[in-house]
Amino acid sequence: MVKCALECRFSSLKIKGFTLLELLVALVIASLAISIVVPRFAALIPGVEIRGETQKVSALLRLARSRAIASGEVVVLARIEEPIALEMTNNEDSLYIWPPSIDLEISSSQQTVDAAQEIAFYPNGSSSGGTVTLNSASRSYQLSVDWLSGRVTIDD
Numbered sequence: 001m002v003k004c005a006l007e008c009r010f011s012s013l014k015i016k017g018f019t020l021l022e023l024l025v026a027l028v029i030a031s032l033a034i035s036i037v038v039p040r041f042a043a044l045i046p047g048v049e050i051r052g053e054t055q056k057v058s059a060l061l062r063l064a065r066s067r068a069i070a071s072g073e074v075v076v077l078a079r080i081e082e083p084i085a086l087e088m089t090n091n092e093d094s095l096y097i098w099p100p101s102i103d104l105e106i107s108s109s110q111q112t113v114d115a116a117q118e119i120a121f122y123p124n125g126s127s128s129g130g131t132v133t134l135n136s137a138s139r140s141y142q143l144s145v146d147w148l149s150g151r152v153t154i155d156d
Contacts, residue, residue: 050136053102054154057086057132058143060096061119061152064088068121078118079106103135109147125150 018026061077067090068075075090084098098104106117109129120128129147134140142155 047136047139049099050102050134050139050141053099054134054141054143056096057104057134058152058154060086060088061132061143061145064090064119065121065125065127065150065152068123069125072123074120074122076118076120077106078116079104101136103133105133105135107131107133119145121150 064075064077067088071090073090075088077086077088080087084100084104086096086098088094106119107130108119119130126148127145127150130145132143144153144155145151
């Protein structure tokens with residue numbers, strides 16, 4: 001009698017919820033959807049690429065200044081044409097290939113005869129000074145390099 005009462009009681013309860021298999025299938029579908037949507041979402045927002053490249057150029061300028069101070073030698077960040085890239089010259093030459101969708105111009109405060117697009121950083125922390133202008137179809141940014149302190153600022 002007790003056995004029948006327990007069986008009858010549990011058989012009348014309806015267990016609500018999801019099985020482990022159903023949860024795993026839902027997680028796989030959600031992760032696939034997110035992995036497809038998120039990279040495409042960044043392309044929809046105008047100005048994201050140029051803002052990121054502006055941050056990278058700013059970091060390269062600061063790195064050039066730091067390398068000049070640490071090595072005790074002049075470090076030059078220059079724009080080269082083939083391929084369009086930024087090149088940092090010192091003991092460890094480094095090259096940053098530039099994306100074709102963004103225009104880059106470097107103008108130095110100290111104009112030289114060959115009018116090269118470069119900014120030099122000196123061991124005492126100063127620089128040749130100048131501006132780096134980045135232009136895209138949606139936005140434009142300008143980075144300023146102070147000649148006295150070598151400080152890099154981003155102007156919107």
